[in-house]
Amino acid sequence: MGHRSLPLWWLAFAAALIPLLTIHLTFAVSVIEGYVSWCVPYWDSCTSISRTGRHGTAYFIFKGTMLPAALLGILFWWLNGLWLRQLGVQARRVAWIPWLGLIACAALAFYTLALGHAGDGFNLTRRIGVVLYFSFTFLCQLLVSACLMNHPRWYTAGLRLLRLCQLTLAVGILSVILTAVVPDWYSQKDDAFEWVLALLINLHALWLALLWRRSGFRARLWAD
Numbered sequence: 001m002g003h004r005s006l007p008l009w010w011l012a013f014a015a016a017l018i019p020l021l022t023i024h025l026t027f028a029v030s031v032i033e034g035y036v037s038w039c040v041p042y043w044d045s046c047t048s049i050s051r052t053g054r055h056g057t058a059y060f061i062f063k064g065t066m067l068p069a070a071l072l073g074i075l076f077w078w079l080n081g082l083w084l085r086q087l088g089v090q091a092r093r094v095a096w097i098p099w100l101g102l103i104a105c106a107a108l109a110f111y112t113l114a115l116g117h118a119g120d121g122f123n124l125t126r127r128i129g130v131v132l133y134f135s136f137t138f139l140c141q142l143l144v145s146a147c148l149m150n151h152p153r154w155y156t157a158g159l160r161l162l163r164l165c166q167l168t169l170a171v172g173i174l175s176v177i178l179t180a181v182v183p184d185w186y187s188q189k190d191d192a193f194e195w196v197l198a199l200l201i202n203l204h205a206l207w208l209a210l211l212w213r214r215s216g217f218r219a220r221l222w223a224d
Helices: 009-032 057-085 094-113 120-149 153-182 183-187 188-216
Strands: 003-009 218-223
Touching: 009 057, 009 188, 057 094, 057 120, 057 188, 094 120, 094 188, 120 153, 153 183, 153 188
Parallel strands: none
Antiparallel strands: 003 218
């Protein structure tokens, strides 16, 4: 019987990079085709992520990449549970990660399917999808960070990831406060907050990919 092993860090990189590259690619295509104006969306707040994938060629790019990304995300969070178990983390919360990841990625898929279609039902689906995707992805990242902090060797990495989660949470809380305190001003800046949150969430996934590589996380293949 022959045995071979396949490194899995590339899968984590793909899970993080595909959504991140997609929103920037669709933004660039939408600018070229005249559907959105050129700007720096992270602080100009000139367009939402959704708007970059609603029209023209960008519509097909967004759906053609985000739907596979949602499926890849489900696998990514399932593998994170296995990875933590292989590292020796026995906390009960590890079991929650694949299920929360499944909800997050299913929400991303529904959001993607509803994008570009008019109607109250589609608008509601998009709003719910965005909220669930960001919320449950954040919970997954928080759990992974906390689990790593319970491991002596990976405590420092877990702490750094937790600080990234705290930054993400701070941005989210700030957006809620601004909505209540200065709603008119925030309505002009809310798109920038969305872009920043998307960046932070994908940076966390990229960091996990580096940790997978550092730990030598691999899948074993065999044949008789």
